[in-house]
Amino acid sequence: MNEQTAGNETRHAVWVAYGTGGVVGSIREGDDGWTVTMAGADRAGGTYPSMEVAKAALHSAMTPGSEWPRFEQH
Template sequence: MSDQTTTRQTWVAIGPSGTVGSIHRTHEGFVVRMPSRDATGGEYPTLAVAKSALFAALGPGAEYPEFHEH
């Protein structure tokens, strides 16, 4: 049995119409996933940068989503 523990962190982005994306912690940083896109948007060094990237991907006129850790 190993003493190592894997901690996974996920933040769900919720906008007026429901879930608009999610952010997942990796060993290297944070990855953004959006249901409207097949691929991830790259890896970001901090959670704040990942949140900004997700918001930018929502497009002009979008409201800033609420982020909930799961």
């Protein structure tokens, strides 16, 4: 996992997904997998066993016909 430790706190990486119209969602790395949250959603859409599966899940939740988003780590 891609973790950073600050004091007693462990921080996991976050990737933001950008579509043609801006931010479409994010993927957060956690102890139990990779959690997808779509932009504007009240809660996470699901947790997946790998980053590649999470990326595919995020893309499939976008408007049909959307191009593959650009992912940037934050």
